Amino acid sequence: MPLSTRHLLGLNGVPREDLQLILDTARTFREVLERPIKKVPTLQGKTIVNLFYEDSTRTRISFELAQKRLSADTINFSTSTSSVKKGETFKDTVRNIEAMKVDMIVVRHKSAGVPQYLTKISRANIINAGDGVHEHPTQGLLDMYSINERIGKLDGLKVCIVGDVAHSRVALSNIYGLKTMGAKVSVCGPSTMIPVGIESLGVKVYHKIEDALRENDVLNVLRIQLERDAGKRIPSVREYHNYFGVTTERIEKYNKDILILHPGPINRGVELSSEAADGPYQVILEQVTNGVAVRMAVLYLLGTMH
Amino acid sequence: MHVHLREPGREDEETVETGCNAAAAGGFTGVACMPNTNPDIDSAEVVRFIKEKAAKHLVDVYPVAAATLARKGEAISPMLELYEAGAVGFSDDGVAIKSAGILRNVLEYSKMIDAPVIEHCEDESLAGGAMNESFTSTILGLPGIPNVAEDLIVIRDIMMAEFTDGRVHIAHISSKNAVDLVRQAKKKGIKVTAEVAPHHFTLTDDMLKTFDTNYKMNPPLRTRDDVDAMIEGLKDGTIDCIASDHAPHSIEEKEMEFIYAPNGILGLETQIGLAISELVKKKHLTLEQLVEKFAVNPRRILKLPVPKIQVGEHANFTIFDPELIWTVEAAKFKSKSKNAPYDKRLLTGKAVAVINKKKMFVDDKMMEI
Numbered sequence: 204m205p206l207s208t209r210h211l212l213g214l215n216g217v218p219r220e221d222l223q224l225i226l227d228t229a230r231t232f233r234e235v236l237e238r239p240i241k242k243v244p245t246l247q248g249k250t251i252v253n254l255f256y257e258d259s260t261r262t263r264i265s266f267e268l269a270q271k272r273l274s275a276d277t278i279n280f281s282t283s284t285s286s287v288k289k290g291e292t293f294k295d296t297v298r299n300i301e302a303m304k305v306d307m308i309v310v311r312h313k314s315a316g317v318p319q320y321l322t323k324i325s326r327a328n329i330i331n332a333g334d335g336v337h338e339h340p341t342q343g344l345l346d347m348y349s350i351n352e353r354i355g356k357l358d359g360l361k362v363c364i365v366g367d368v369a370h371s372r373v374a375l376s377n378i379y380g381l382k383t384m385g386a387k388v389s390v391c392g393p394s395t396m397i398p399v400g401i402e403s404l405g406v407k408v409y410h411k412i413e414d415a416l417r418e419n420d421v422l423n424v425l426r427i428q429l430e431r432d433a434g435k436r437i438p439s440v441r442e443y444h445n446y447f448g449v450t451t452e453r454i455e456k457y458n459k460d461i462l463i464l465h466p467g468p469i470n471r472g473v474e475l476s477s478e479a480a481d482g483p484y485q486v487i488l489e490q491v492t493n494g495v496a497v498r499m500a501v502l503y504l505l506g507t508m509h
Numbered sequence: 510m511h512v513h514l515r516e517p518g519r520e521d522e523e524t525v526e527t528g529c530n531a532a533a534a535g536g537f538t539g540v541a542c543m544p545n546t547n548p549d550i551d552s553a554e555v556v557r558f559i560k561e562k563a564a565k566h567l568v569d570v571y572p573v574a575a576a577t578l579a580r581k582g583e584a585i586s587p588m589l590e591l592y593e594a595g596a597v598g599f600s601d602d603g604v605a606i607k608s609a610g611i612l613r614n615v616l617e618y619s620k621m622i623d624a625p626v627i628e629h630c631e632d633e634s635l636a637g638g639a640m641n642e643s644f645t646s647t648i649l650g651l652p653g654i655p656n657v658a659e660d661l662i663v664i665r666d667i668m669m670a671e672f673t674d675g676r677v678h679i680a681h682i683s684s685k686n687a688v689d690l691v692r693q694a695k696k697k698g699i700k701v702t703a704e705v706a707p708h709h710f711t712l713t714d715d716m717l718k719t720f721d722t723n724y725k726m727n728p729p730l731r732t733r734d735d736v737d738a739m740i741e742g743l744k745d746g747t748i749d750c751i752a753s754d755h756a757p758h759s760i761e762e763k764e765m766e767f768i769y770a771p772n773g774i775l776g777l778e779t780q781i782g783l784a785i786s787e788l789v790k791k792k793h794l795t796l797e798q799l800v801e802k803f804a805v806n807p808r809r810i811l812k813l814p815v816p817k818i819q820v821g822e823h824a825n826f827t828i829f830d831p832e833l834i835w836t837v838e839a840a841k842f843k844s845k846s847k848n849a850p851y852d853k854r855l856l857t858g859k860a861v862a863v864i865n866k867k868k869m870f871v872d873d874k875m876m877e878i
Contacts, residue, residue, distance in 0.1 A: 337650025
C-alpha cells in the first residue's frame with residue numbers, strides 16, 4: 204500500500220493510515236541500522252538534493268545518512284556555498300537544480316510555506332525538513348516513533364510539549380501527528396511562548412511545569428532558542444529554568460513514570476537540567492537513531508512511488 | 510485615493526503613465542499617489558516631475574507628499590512649497606509618522622493650508638509580521654501583525670488631531686477596533702476621516718493558507734469580524750472612502766519565499782467590480798453611496814473640486830455598468846504589474862468609459878473628443 208501523497212509537507216491532514224505506514228516501515232529500517240552492513244539498495248539511481256537555506260546540523264546529517272543508507276545519490280546545497288549569496292532568486296536556484304534531473308528535494312527554510320511553493324515550481328517529491336515555525340514533519344514522526352517504541356502505543360497517551368511553542372516548528376507537527384494517532388496533546392510554557400488560538404486545535408495549555416508533569420505520560424521538551432530572540436519572551440534563562448525547567452527533582456516528585464523527549468540540541472541547565480538530560484527518564488539519543496530510520500522510511504515510501 | 514504609481518524609482522513595477530492607464534480602465538479620472546517613491550515625494554521638484562508626467566493624460570494625478578523628509582519622521586517636509594507645487598496631502602505612508610512630537614508639528618503646520626495628514630497606522634514595535642496575527646497565523650507558522658498595532662496609532666492620531674485641531678485621514682483601515690475608534694472620534698467632532706481598501710472588505714486571512722504571496726499586503730487581510738466591521742463602517746459613514754491602495758509589484762518580487770515577498774496588491778482595475786459585487790449587490794450600500802465613497806468624499810477630503818455634470822462644466826465623469834458580469838484577467842491589466850489574487854474571479858459591475866480633459870477612454874482605447 205503506497206502513501207496517499209507524493210510529498211511530505213507537514214503532518215496536518217496526513218491520514219492515520221499514512222502515519223502508521225511510515226512508522227511501520229521505519230521499524231524495518233531501524234532493524235537495518237543494527238546490522239553490520241547498514242546499507243540497502245532501495246533507492247539506487249535516485250538523486251536527492253538537500254536544499255538547506257538555514258543552518259541545521261543534525262537534521263541535515265540525519266537526512267544525508269538516511270539517503271546514503273538507501274543507496275541514493277545525494278547532493279547538499281546550503282546558502283553559504285550557493286548562488287543565493289550572488290542574488291539568484293529561490294525559483295531560479297530550484298529550476299537550475301531541477302535541470303540537473305533530481306528526483307527528490309529535502310528542504311529547510313526560514314520562511315513558512317516554502318515546501319508548498321516548491322511543489323508548484325518543481326516536479327520532484329518534496330520533503331519538508333522544517334519551514335519557519337510552521338512544520339517539521341520528520342521530527343514529529345520520529346518523536347511519535349520514539350514514544351511508541353518505549354510505551355508501545357500512542358492511542359490515549361497524554362503528551363505535553365514544553366517550551367517556546369509559538370516559535371517552534373516541532374510543536375505543530377507533533378500536535379497534528381499525535382492527535383491523528385489518538386493521543387491527547389497539551390502545551391506548557393510561559394504565556395509569551397504560547398501561540399494565539401492554540402486551544403482551537405484541541406490542545407490544553409499549562410503554565411505550571413508541575414501540573415504538566417503530573418498530568419501527562421510524555422513531555423516533549425523544546426529547546427529555548429536564544430539565537431531566535433527567545434530572550435525577549437522570558438526575563439532570563441535563570442527564571443525560565445526555575446519555573447519551567449525539567450529537573451530530576453521535579454520528575455521524582457511529580458511523576459516518576461514520565462518519558463522525556465527533546466529534539467536537540469539541549470541547553471543544559473535551561474529547559475533540562477544536565478542530570479535529567481542524561482538520566483533514566485529520557486530517550487534523547489534514541490530519538491536521534493530513530494530519526495535516521497524514520498527518514499529512511501519517508502524517503503523510501505516517497506521515492507518508490509509511481 | 511491611495512495609489513502607488515512607483516515613479517520615480519521603480520518604473521519596472523509601474524509608471525505614472527501605466528498607473529494612469531490602469532486608473533482609466535478601472536473607472537477613475539483622478540488618483541492621489543503616495544510619496545514612498547525613490548526619491549520620496551518630499552521636494553517640489555518631485556511633485557512637479559509627477560504632475561508633468563501626467564499632464565497630458567486623461568487622469569488627473571494629485572501627489573500626496575511626504576510629511577517628513579525622506580519619511581524618516583525626523584524633520585517636517587517643506588509642506589508649503591510642496592502644496593504650492595501641487596501636493597494635496599501629507600503622509601509617511603509605508604509607516605506611521607514616527608513620534609507624537611513630530612506628528613504634532615506636522616498637524617499644526619499643515620493646518621495653515623488645511624491639508625489632511627494621511628496616516629499608515631502601525632505601531633513600529635508590533636510591526637514586522639507577514640500576515641494578520643490570528644489562529645490562522647498560528648497554524649501557518651507565519652509571524653503575525655496584531656490588530657492592536659493599527660489601533661494604537663489610530664488612537665494616538667485621533668488624540669493628536671483633537672489636541673492640534675488638525676486633520677487626520679486614516680489610510681487603509683483594517684481593524685474592527687480602529688473603526689470603532691474613528692466612529693467615536695467623529696461623534697466627538699474630531700477632524701478625522703478614514704478610507705478602506707477593497708481587499709479589506711472582501712477577503713480574510715484564511716486565504717493565506719495557499720501561501721500565495723498575492724495575498725500578502727500591509728495592513729494584512731484580517732478576520733471575518735474585521736471584514737464585517739469594515740462593511741458596517743462604510744454603511745454608517747464612519748469610513749468615508751474606498752481607496753485602492755494599488756501597490757504594484759513585479760512578478761519576480763512576488764514569486765518569492767513568503768516572508769521575503771513584498772507587501773502589496775493591485776486595486777485600481779478591480780475595485781469598482783469588487784465594491785459593486787460585495788457592497789451594492791449584497792445591499793450594504795446604494796450605488797449613490799458608492800459614488801460618494803469613490804469619487805465625492807476623496808475629493809472633499811483632499812479639497813479638490815467635485816465635478817458636476819451640467820452645461821458649462823468640463824466633462825469629468827465615469828460611465829459604469831452595475832449589472833455587467835465579467836471575469837478578471839490579470840494578464841490583461843493595464844497596470845505594469847499583475848499582482849492581484851482575483852485572477853479568474855467573476856465580478857459584477859465594471860466601468861465602461863471615463864471622460865476627462867476632453868479625452869475619453871473606452872474599449873481599451875484612449876481618444877480625443
